[in-house]
Amino acid sequence: MNIQHSDIILVGGGIAGMTAAAAFGTAGFSVALVDPSLAKQSNDLRSTAFLQPARALLARAGLWDLFEPHAAPLKIMRIIDAGGPPDAAAVSADFDASEIGDGPFGWNLPNMAIRQAALARLAQLPNVTQYPDTRFARLTPRRVEARVALSDGTQLSAKLLIGADGRKSAVRKAAGIGTKIHRYGQKALVFTVRHAPPHNDCSTEVHLSGGPFTMVPLPDADDGHRSAIVWMETSAEAARLMQLDEAAFNDAASHRSAGVLGPLALTSPTFQKS
Numbered sequence: 001m002n003i004q005h006s007d008i009i010l011v012g013g014g015i016a017g018m019t020a021a022a023a024f025g026t027a028g029f030s031v032a033l034v035d036p037s038l039a040k041q042s043n044d045l046r047s048t049a050f051l052q053p054a055r056a057l058l059a060r061a062g063l064w065d066l067f068e069p070h071a072a073p074l075k076i077m078r079i080i081d082a083g084g085p086p087d088a089a090a091v092s093a094d095f096d097a098s099e100i101g102d103g104p105f106g107w108n109l110p111n112m113a114i115r116q117a118a119l120a121r122l123a124q125l126p127n128v129t130q131y132p133d134t135r136f137a138r139l140t141p142r143r144v145e146a147r148v149a150l151s152d153g154t155q156l157s158a159k160l161l162i163g164a165d166g167r168k169s170a171v172r173k174a175a176g177i178g179t180k181i182h183r184y185g186q187k188a189l190v191f192t193v194r195h196a197p198p199h200n201d202c203s204t205e206v207h208l209s210g211g212p213f214t215m216v217p218l219p220d221a222d223d224g225h226r227s228a229i230v231w232m233e234t235s236a237e238a239a240r241l242m243q244l245d246e247a248a249f250n251d252a253a254s255h256r257s258a259g260v261l262g263p264l265a266l267t268s269p270t271f272q273k274s
């Protein structure tokens with residue numbers, strides 16, 4: 001049987017998997033990175049905030065220089081409680097990064113930009129082998145190594161197997177690691193918007209019944225200021241919002257944002273629900 005050996009098998013090429021592959025690859029380990037979505041176009045509209053300590057790790061992995069042009073600093077975290085009685089003023093609290101140090105709390109980046117940059121870095125690392133057309137299928141744990149079978153029949157072995165294959169991780173299941181699932185009856189709508197006033201590197205959460213509406217700064221685009229939105233709602237309300245046409249959705253989002261960034265206009269062609 002032809003078994004391809006490496007130091008590490010990494011299942012899952014999302015943000016966790018790709019950054020880990022870059023970090024281990026840069027440190028000199030041979031890595032087999034398995035994910036059927038590696039070769040596909042991404043439509044992930046989420047964004048990811050990396051807090052301060054992540055920058056040093058990303059720099060050591062050769063990623064930070066590629067990430068930085070897409071990074072919006074997070075200097076202020078603003079929490080607004082708009083859930084009081086209808087006529088009551090909203091209560092707001094600011095947390096300012098300058099109160100605890102020199103830099104921002106961290107940086108926010110669109111997941112699609114992270115992915116492009118990470119793929120570019122991985123292409124520079126000959127000791128990271130990508131398996132883009134296949135998926136993890138089976139684990140055979142042995143005393144000195146893990147044997148992994150992929151869905152196309154490829155056999156891999158390594159001393160370390162990392163499951164970075166998301167919330168429904170097949171690796172976790174194969175390793176017999178249990179989970180506890182809590183259902184909150186909420187859904188999140190994820191999209192990006194254009195707005196006229198600058199966000200001033202401030203991440204704002206507006207809390208109301210149904211969940212938070214979070215506006216996370218993105219780097220400015222040619223056509224103006226942008227933010228990534230995560231809008232949590234009860235499942236029924238999220239389903240209703242998804243049916244609105246674009247103009248009605250923009251109105252609803254602008255209203256729900258408590259007008260913090262003025263009228264919001266969708267920039268992403270579709271929503272993503274999660």
Ligand SMILES: Cc1cc2nc3c(=O)[nH]c(=O)nc-3n(C[C@H](O)[C@H](O)[C@H](O)COP(=O)(O)OP(=O)(O)OC[C@H]3O[C@@H](n4cnc5c(N)ncnc54)[C@H](O)[C@@H]3O)c2cc1C
Binds near residue numbers: 011216
């Ligand atoms: C609605 C929502 C909004 C969010 N907003 C933010 C935010 O504003 N800021 C922030 O910092 N974070 C945010 N997050 C969190 C962040 O986006 C995720 O935690 C992060 O993307 C998870 O990355 P991951 O690599 O662990 O998993 P994933 O992105 O889920 O990647 C898992 C990968 O594993 C692959 N895979 C699955 N099964 C297999 C298999 N059998 N074999 C091989 N590969 C497999 C998949 O193809 C996928 O590419 C948000 C999350 C959600 C759900």
